[in-house]
Amino acid sequence: MSKIIYTLTDEAPRLATYSFLPVIEAYAAKAGVGVESRDISLAARILAQFPERLAPEQVEPDALAELGALADVAEANIIKLPNISASVPQLKAAIVELRSQGFDLPDYPDEPSTPEEKDARARYDRVKGSAVNPVLRQGNSDRRAPASVKQYVRNHPHRMGAWSSDSKTNVATMGVDDFRSNETSTIVENEGTVSIEFFGADGEHTVLRPSVAVKKGEVVDATVMRTAQLRAFFEAQIERAAAEGVLFSVHLKATMMKVSDPIMFGHAIRAYFGDVFDRFGADLAAAGLNPNDGLGALLDGLSALPNGDEITAAFQERLATGPEIAMVDSDRGITNLHVPSDVIVDASMPAMIRSSGHMWGKDGAEHDTLAVIPDSSYAGIYQTVLDDCRAHGAFDPTTLGSVPNVGLMAQAAEEYGSHDKTFEATAAGTIKVLDASGTALLTHEVARGDIWRMCQTKDVAIRDWVRLAVTRARATGAPAVFWLDPTRAHDAVLTGLVNGYLAELDTDGLQIEIMSPVDAMTFSLERIRRGEDTISVTGNVLRDYLTDLFPIMELGTSAKMLSVVPLLAGGGLFETGAGGSAPKHVTQLVKEDYLRWDSLGEFLALAASFEHLATSTGNARAQILADTLDRATATFLDENKSPSRSVGSIDNRGSHFYLALYWAQEIAKQTADAALAADFAQLAGTLAGAEDVINGELIAVQGSPVDIGGYYRPDDAKATAVMRPSATFNDAIASL
Template sequence: MTQSDNPDIVYTKVDEAPELASASFLPIIQRFASAAGVSVGTRDISLAGRIIAAFPEALSETQRQSDDLAALGALVKTPDANVIKLPNISASVPQLVAAVTELQSQGYDLPDYPEAPGTDTERAIRARYDAIKGSAVNPVLREGNSDRRAAAAVKNYAQANPHRMGHWAADSKTSVATMSSGDFRSNEKSATLSEAATARIELVDADGSVKVLKDAIDYPAGTVVDATFMSAKALDAFLSDQVAATKDAGVLFSIHLKATMMKVSDPILFGHAVKAFLKPVFETYGDDLKAAGANPNSGLGSLLESVTTSPKAAEIRAAIDVAMAENPPLYMVNSDKGITNLHVPSDVIIDASIPALIRAGGKGWGPDGKEADTNCVIPDSSYAAVYDEAINDCKKNGALDPSTAGTVQNVGLMAQKAEEYGSHPTTFEIPSDGTVRMVLDNGEVLHEHQVEAGDIWRSASTRQAPIEDWVQLAIDRQALENCQAIFWLDETRAHDAELLKYVRPLLAKAGVEDKFQILAPRDATRASFDTIRKGGTSIAVTGNVLRDYLTDLFPILELGTSAKMLSIVKLMNGGGLFETGAGGSAPKHVQQLVEENHLRWDSLGEFCALGESLKYLAQVKGNAKAKVLGDAVDLATQGILDQNKSPSRKVGEPDNRDSHYYFALYWAQALAAQTADADLASHFAPVAKALSENEATIVAELAAAQGSPADIGGYYHADNAKTAGIMRPSATLNTIIH
């Protein structure tokens, strides 16, 4: 990949399947774009790249690399930004540790991740690593609000070629369980600041001593500031009850969290679930597990590995086996390999796991390799009702029919780190009983909570400018679509009540109150399902977390995947961020490539983002040729869908590399046939001719590469040359796209 200091378009270097696909697709993009005088460079925001950039003093000159995330963070605050952002790893601790270990094996003299830092040096190292964990990328780059929807061509194809949906039985035992008290939702407090302020967060112990948890937090005037906590005792009681209730119901036990994005709170919640499921083991062997370095927050898989070093290893393992046998069967991530719902915190991410279960008719895979109904445990009740209502709707009305279903678009509030995302640095596991207070610089106590040791306290904020921009974006989108539009806000919830103090006056000022509904999430879910079952369109206007959840839920049901969404971020200071869909980075796709040299990743999201990026560039830079390129991208994307050239899941059939070849063919043909720019038509005519005449040879060369293991030189930090060789195996295609 090439790197220009100031490229017209920045194409992000990321992780896993999207990055493998980039090795094949990016050379095509750069070759075509150069004909319009458009430069396309890269910036490395991969997990490995961010780790390397964080420790320059530990590395050799050749190993060091720039902090590309910081550079992009500065760029997206300028009108010149034009960034195509692919999905990146939002690392859990196990993923972070695995990436560090791999880099160390490649000769990078990086420090180990300190699980329990005991010195100032270790605490400093831990702080650097913790800045990389979770959703470290998105809050930096998302300097605008989100506009996500299925492109018309993608939606039309999904209706004409509906994906398989599981059968929903009215008597399905699949259900959602959530807390009714003691959780983040019930303990939330919120206030809007009338003037700019600086705050500190402090814990006042029972003896009156004060520990500052975080200070110098600056808030501009008009900021909505929230604070809440999860009671550890209430959580443990709830989880124990759910283990018992699941066994009584005869269904699978599953917990659904967001241990990647919610990088502080949700791994702790996950650890509580592991302890609740293995309660007798922790009661008997808690000290032994601690001595062995077992951390339940890292999951059952890590715990089992740690236990092997204990003098009581056999005894503890036997106790674990007994507990597993006596408890309800677990929802499985991979029943063939014995990987359970509790093995790795980043394996079961709520916004992907529950929609997939709903798509499958409410069934999850059990340890016996068979499908079964499932108790979906979602501890915090903030948005559990969305999934509960979706499941209830399917029990009542059956599975959604993708061939006739309408669509739910999303306008999401996320700019400038808006809302209650758990990746923010103001989440704490409370060390002792006392009172947590948010104290403003004028001495005012903004929020306070009585807490106990082990409780999880967090604060988040949402600035006025992003809220106003979000409401205006919703107004603009509704005017374009002229369809149902719903603000998913619950006036009985503290945070939402503060947002509504902005939303209602802004709608009234614009004279569009009658164009929008304001509904709590459960009611909004019901209304949206009613609309799309009738083939209609609804715009979900939501906060940050629901933006994330809904842009997986509805696309997975409508399209079969969330990776094909058109995702545009109109940056608040000008510029554009074009995200390549709402999907994750597909680790299972990498596994298949390594084992069989077949990559089933679908780059349709990249195609959609590329077209929007080029057309935006044409608009702001006055580059008419870029507009021609962008329009031709749309035609090429339509060709991929119409000619069924998307990747297959099975080895020996066309994969991601084939789809890139056909995209290049259709793109060149569209450019050669257009009449808006004679120079471009003349330039691409021979390219289109060569790609077409050599189709059989190119397809044969791509097919010949499949079937054997592929060595890419690393998982988190693959070797560029090896990856290029694997992902560009057609010498004929490479000669044409040179």
């Protein structure tokens, strides 16, 4: 039997799965396709690290490792829903919840000293940040807006905030002494290993990583963020925001960049609360309170200190009298400095651009903002968009073209593969990347506290990326633009490789360009405003940035993008969109039994999964399911059956009912397989006839609090009962 692996993840996508997965299983079975689930949630990943501490019935298999191995075989067909990229506060919260559920887990040690603490910390660090994506993404990325979704948005445009030509919103970035400016890059000549070693100015020698495997032809980079200059930069931007009368807001990615960006976030807090740390920094450090975890964690931990009230008052006084900080939740006083994972640059910047260049102030009103993005590698693209909106006004979804993306991410390419090779310098000295003979390939001087990292990009990934770009350009006829900065070390090396690999491919009749990110953004914006499409061909980080930015302008959300990862081994990974709003949806469900999560991304990924299965296995019924699901999704959009915003209307569960109805109707109408049509004609009739009853059952439960048994690890029985409250709908699906 052909099979699809459907991942169980976190928050709202996990809850939606309780409702939608039974539909998928029932429909797929009629095509001889098995659907199996694998739990790669944060909770499951934590539990998988400590099997020896758990009772036999509590042990979780390492599903992520299993799927990582599966991604390397041609038969892989994995549907991957959004998962938590855990910051330290989220990781600690998940540990607390799991322990309350009876799982014997150790504390997360901030400063491990004993062998047991160091072991626990190492295990927890394996699931911290974006631990899932580098494992599963064993291929490059193809993200685009499906035609049905694009047409729906043109007919039903989302709201875009008006822009003023005198907007004071801008981006601030370092430009010097940062990762971009200090980067060096080389191509490895021979397969083997390299080591990362620290040579202290005082003669100390520490091997940071004794052995990192490298392959012939891969690109290896190293760079350093100088934190003394970073601190001065933050202080200058705080003063600038105050002088210009705009909000101060730091935009990092403390989830995917789980080592470097939390450290930079901590420096932002130290810069803003400089006087507080001058007075009480020793007390905070002695209590294990780390600003890298965010202002919220600091304030929460102060109650245990003898002078906690005094320190709390000092923080609150600075918040009250200092330059205004952008707010995550002004009603609750949650600033952009409270939690490192609250303001993620690829989601927060498009949201700000869509909202007239505004963020929320502590007064609950919108204000112009100074968006502080320390590293200058990609900050310029956002300033380009801000300037474009000042000059030309808000984007119009009814006329916009599209900017699909081909992203280089296979085999943990570029910055996102740097987690285990990122270090905070413990003293002044030199960090070197040495080959097996001891020859230094890359060298950087560092001061105490500087952030050094090494990245790798495999040659096979680069070749596949170039091939995929040409394939998409040929399929669409749109120009393909490689976003590569000739003045950045890594990009300069890639430019030479890209030109060489393009020469080996058939590019006749295609428009393929190489431009710096700022020039590529200008080119793409000019075209998108004319209604023209442009394929962006980018590295891993820009892939994330652009596939939030353009979809939020074009579609209102990145969740409506089709995200396909053609795996290098021949299989397929089908991603279902972003999960940035998922936490708010869970809060609403628990409070009033209403889930606003939009499963459109799941619908799009599922159709692509069935199509891939049909192509790779010759399963004709799988192709019918793919084609009919596409048509059903178009009807779903035309009939506006996505979840509404308020109690008393259809939510995520109702949207699944309508998708099941339209899908059954489309299968019943197709003529390629009469037996399949007959099976689904009966179901379609049952669902259509019971529409009012099913809607009544789904809506009747709304409005009251519900218990799902846990935020990070819901109780399956409780969550199933909440997410499948219509007996009529459940019975109809079971009848298949």
